[in-house]
Every structure is written in C-alpha cells, then in structure tokens.
Amino acid sequence: MIIGVPKEIKNNENRVAITPAGVEALVAAGHKVVIENNAGLGSGITNEEYIKAGAEILPTAAEVFAAADMIMKVKEPLPPEYPLFKEGQILFTYLHLAPEPELTRALMEKKVVAIAYETIQLPNGSLPLLTPMSEVAGRMAVQIGARFLEKPQGGRGMLLGGVPGVPPAEVVIIGGGVVGTNAAKMAMGMGAHVTILDKSADRLRYLDDVFFGKITTMMSNSYNIAEAVKKADLLIGAVLIPGARAPKLVTEEMVKTMKPGSVIVDVAIDQGGCVETIDRVTTHQDPIYVKHGVVHYAVANMPGAVPRTSTFALTNVTLPYALDIANKGWERAVREDRALALGVNVLDGKVTYKAVADSLGLPYTPLEEILG
Ligand SMILES: NC(=O)C1=CN([C@@H]2O[C@H](COP(=O)(O)OP(=O)(O)OC[C@H]3O[C@@H](n4cnc5c(N)ncnc54)[C@H](O)[C@@H]3O)[C@@H](O)[C@H]2O)C=CC1
Ligand SMILES: CC(=O)C(=O)O
Structure with a gap:
C-alpha cells in the first residue's frame, strides 16, 4: 500500500502524522510512504530523517493525495484539501465530524473510507487514539x-x-x-x-x-x-x-x-x-x-502548539492501527477488529457512525449493512 502524509495546514498545527520510526516500520512491512516536503519540520523532523527511514518526499500535498491509497493526517481536512480526495481512498485522521457538515458531505461525495482516530473504541469504552x-x-x-x-x-x-x-x-x-x-x-x-x-x-x-x-x-x-x-x-x-x-x-x-x-x-x-x-x-x-x-x-488543536510532545505521543498509538490497515487492507482490518470498525465514520458515501449521523441530521447506515 502507498501511505501519504501531507503537511498539516490548520492554524499553528505543527504536528505531523508519522515519525521516521513509523516510516521504517511501514517500509519494513513492504509498504511505500510518501511525505510532503517539510511536513515534519514543525515537529523538528527533517526530510532527510524521513528519507533515511525509507520515505519519498513529494513537493506538494496534491501529489501526496494523488499517489496515496491511504492518507494519514493529524487534523480534519480543511476546504482546500477536499478536492484532493480520491474515490475509495482511506483517510485516517482526527475528523470530529459532528460540527463539520461540509467536510462530511465532501467525504460522502468522494466515497472516501473515513476512519476517525477519535471514535476508535476498545471494549472497555476507552478511546486509545484520543x-x-x-x-x-x-x-x-x-x-x-x-x-x-x-x-x-x-x-x-x-x-x-x-x-x-x-x-x-x-x-x-x-x-x-x-x-x-x-x-x-x-x-x-x-x-x-x-x-x-x-x-x-x-x-x-x-x-x-x-x-x-x-x-x-x-x-x-x-x-x-x-x-x-x-x-x-x-x-x-x-x-x-x-x-x-x-x-x-x-x-x-x-x-x-x-x-x-x-x-x-x-x-x-x-x-x-x-x-x-x-x-x-x-x-x-x-x-x-x-x-x-x-x-x-x-x-x-491545542496539542498542535506542543508538537515535540504531541507528534510522538500521537504516532505511538496510531502506528499499530496504520500498520494493520496497510497490511490487511481496510476491509479485513475492520472486520477483524471491532475497535477499528468503530472508527469508520463515512464509507461508500454513507455515514456509518450513529452519533455523527444524528448530530448532523443525516441518515445512519450501520457499517455491517455495507460490509454484508
Ligand atoms: N481542543 C483540543 O485541542 C482537544 C480537545 N479534546 C476533546 O476534549 C473532549 C474530552 O475528551 P476526553 O477527556 O478524552 O473524553 P473522555 O471520554 O475521557 O471523558 C469525557 C467525560 O465527559 C463525561 N460527560 C459526558 N457527558 C457529561 C455531562 N453531561 N456532564 C458531565 N460530564 C459528562 C463522561 O462521563 C466522561 O467522563 C473531547 O471532545 C475531545 O475530543 C481532546 C484533545 C485535544
Ligand atoms: C483530539 C484533537 O482533535 C487534537 O488533538 O487536535
């Protein structure tokens, strides 16, 4: 799988969705990682460190989105990023869709596989990626x-x-x-x-x-x-x-x-x-x-102000899920892990997380109905 990591564009968002350790682990598992130029600089991670770990650097976010099967981000995409989504592309990031009707619509229209960090939930009720x-x-x-x-x-x-x-x-x-x-x-x-x-x-x-x-x-x-x-x-x-x-x-x-x-x-x-x-x-x-x-x-995005702490704390917990999705493909990974399945907020143009659908007044489609 090709995993793409664009630079965050939210105001003063200095985190980045992957560290060199994450690149190394994904590349060792047979995947390719493409990262936007200087995406890690806000967190003190240079292009050279990513390249040494096995990543390729691409000049623009558009090229990263175009190349990738799965986009890993930190914050929800902003309007300039919506046109870059590809049909069937996996988006693995914080989404917080309940107050974001326009983003939800864009994900539905482009049929993005939108997996939200914040709703992945373990059987004990905890939210390991939040x-x-x-x-x-x-x-x-x-x-x-x-x-x-x-x-x-x-x-x-x-x-x-x-x-x-x-x-x-x-x-x-x-x-x-x-x-x-x-x-x-x-x-x-x-x-x-x-x-x-x-x-x-x-x-x-x-x-x-x-x-x-x-x-x-x-x-x-x-x-x-x-x-x-x-x-x-x-x-x-x-x-x-x-x-x-x-x-x-x-x-x-x-x-x-x-x-x-x-x-x-x-x-x-x-x-x-x-x-x-x-x-x-x-x-x-x-x-x-x-x-x-x-x-x-x-x-x-409060943690965006302390990226040296936050990028590492976040990627410690997102990497195992990213590896699982990359290794198995999203569908098998979701079928085999109920916690990850709860992260799926939008799939095949439908909202698959009930609280999100209810908050936005949109129809709710259970994930199982789509997966069959
Ligand atoms: N602004 C930012 O940069 C960030 C925001 N957050 C947000 O902070 C919020 C809290 O997150 P966590 O502490 O991780 O959640 P959590 O699930 O650990 O805790 C939420 C608590 O709220 C309680 N609660 C629910 N309804 C309540 C009510 N009516 N009255 C009183 N308590 C109620 C629950 O019982 C629970 O103990 C979330 O919205 C999260 O996304 C988290 C990180 C960064
Ligand atoms: C939780 C979240 O949205 C953040 O860390 O920015």
Whole structure:
C-alpha cells in the first residue's frame, strides 16, 4: 500500500502524522510512504530523517493525495484539501465530524473510507487514539488558564495557587475523563482548589479515590453546574459523548454570573464546545475573546502548539492501527477488529457512525449493512 502524509495546514498545527520510526516500520512491512516536503519540520523532523527511514518526499500535498491509497493526517481536512480526495481512498485522521457538515458531505461525495482516530473504541469504552492528545490538552488547559488569568492577558489578575494568607483560585472542570483528570492533576499541582463534575457516579468515585479526597466532586446536572460556574475563576469544558456534538451544559445565563476576568477554556470545542457563549472556534494565533467580561479560549488543536510532545505521543498509538490497515487492507482490518470498525465514520458515501449521523441530521447506515 502507498501511505501519504501531507503537511498539516490548520492554524499553528505543527504536528505531523508519522515519525521516521513509523516510516521504517511501514517500509519494513513492504509498504511505500510518501511525505510532503517539510511536513515534519514543525515537529523538528527533517526530510532527510524521513528519507533515511525509507520515505519519498513529494513537493506538494496534491501529489501526496494523488499517489496515496491511504492518507494519514493529524487534523480534519480543511476546504482546500477536499478536492484532493480520491474515490475509495482511506483517510485516517482526527475528523470530529459532528460540527463539520461540509467536510462530511465532501467525504460522502468522494466515497472516501473515513476512519476517525477519535471514535476508535476498545471494549472497555476507552478511546486509545484520543487519549494521548487529551492528556496533552488537559494539562495545557491549566497552563493556558493560568496565563489568561494574568491581568495583562485580560484576566482577573489571579495566581492559581494563591499565596499564604490569600486563597487559591477555584478551578471547575466539567467532564472527569482523560482531559478532566489531567487538568485536575495540573491544577492541584499548582495549588488551586479543584471541583470536577461528571454525570457518571462511578467516575466521580474513581476521581475521589485517585485524588485522595483532595478535590471536590459533584454530580453533573444543571443546578450543580450553575453553582460551580458562579464560583469558578477558571472553568474547563471537558465533556465527551463519543462522536456526538458536545452538549451545551454551561448556558449564557450561567456565564453572566461569572466574575469579570475569569477564564473559560473549552477543550471540548473540537466536538462543538460545551459552553453556550463559545460561538466560534479560536486559533493559536488569536486564541481568546471576551464576552460578558469573561475570557473565552476555544482552540480546537491545542496539542498542535506542543508538537515535540504531541507528534510522538500521537504516532505511538496510531502506528499499530496504520500498520494493520496497510497490511490487511481496510476491509479485513475492520472486520477483524471491532475497535477499528468503530472508527469508520463515512464509507461508500454513507455515514456509518450513529452519533455523527444524528448530530448532523443525516441518515445512519450501520457499517455491517455495507460490509454484508
Ligand atoms: N481542543 C483540543 O485541542 C482537544 C480537545 N479534546 C476533546 O476534549 C473532549 C474530552 O475528551 P476526553 O477527556 O478524552 O473524553 P473522555 O471520554 O475521557 O471523558 C469525557 C467525560 O465527559 C463525561 N460527560 C459526558 N457527558 C457529561 C455531562 N453531561 N456532564 C458531565 N460530564 C459528562 C463522561 O462521563 C466522561 O467522563 C473531547 O471532545 C475531545 O475530543 C481532546 C484533545 C485535544
Ligand atoms: C483530539 C484533537 O482533535 C487534537 O488533538 O487536535
């Protein structure tokens, strides 16, 4: 199989979908890897390193898309990339289709085999290709929140940990999964007081145990969310219903009760965001806006800012699946691995992931119906 890796084009997206180690493994298995010129530079990986590992460098993304049976990317394709899809081409990347009707339509029209990293799901419910980036984004959310709480950055001028004699900041996290847990770790480490809300009582029990009762846990419902949001200096949105558009749990009325200069970091923005006043996706270049006196941060590719960590963390987990798809072909790989089958979002012009279809108001076709 020919595997193509274009350079990412999203704002300040410095990750790349393959490392020289990945190239070496794919080439050793009998495949060919073509990479766009300088695709790895943002992550500190040179063309020469890729060539040494066995890849071929092509000058443009168009040539990479034209040559490849499978495209590996990090972020969802952007409009300039849509015309480059080929019928039957495998696209293996983060897709987050629930808030992306146009991309979904383009994948359907071109009959792309669209396998989303974020919905590959193991029998225990975990999302192995989302986890490492959620670890990164959860940790970053606190470091970003701390920065924007500083007065010159538009915040209320507060140190997360306080100092002796002055109370620490209140960090409220909605969603206690991978992002939420990693955010809590960082916030606690910096001395903040942390509250996590989740709708799973078992998850709250687990969090209470692993944090030795040093964080406050609350059941997620609109009453508790309103109470917690009012007190928050830093609010972190970290909910997920796999594949689906994020529920708007924090209403505009709730945001209006927040203190001027407090900060919202909505990590769940890649699934549409869980805060009503987050009405647009922001970028690393222009990461915040202020609404009702509250600083809003809604960058959908947070790990793109720390590519030396993120590229390696991501490719550690994507490579085994890429090898499986390349070695067996997508159809056999999907038939033999239920976790991978759950990654198939669009196939043969149809949406095959129910939560995506429901979020976009499109018909849902079970994968099994197409595979027969
Ligand atoms: N902006 C960015 O750059 C990045 C965004 N993300 C996103 O962060 C979000 C969270 O990801 P993970 O932590 O990995 O997911 P996860 O599945 O590990 O955790 C999600 C948690 O949300 C909880 N939840 C669901 N509905 C809820 C509700 N109504 N109230 C409270 N909690 C609720 C679940 O019980 C679960 O514990 C996802 O949308 C993910 O795609 C992840 C990485 C980077
Ligand atoms: C999860 C995701 O979309 C990201 O890491 O950018």
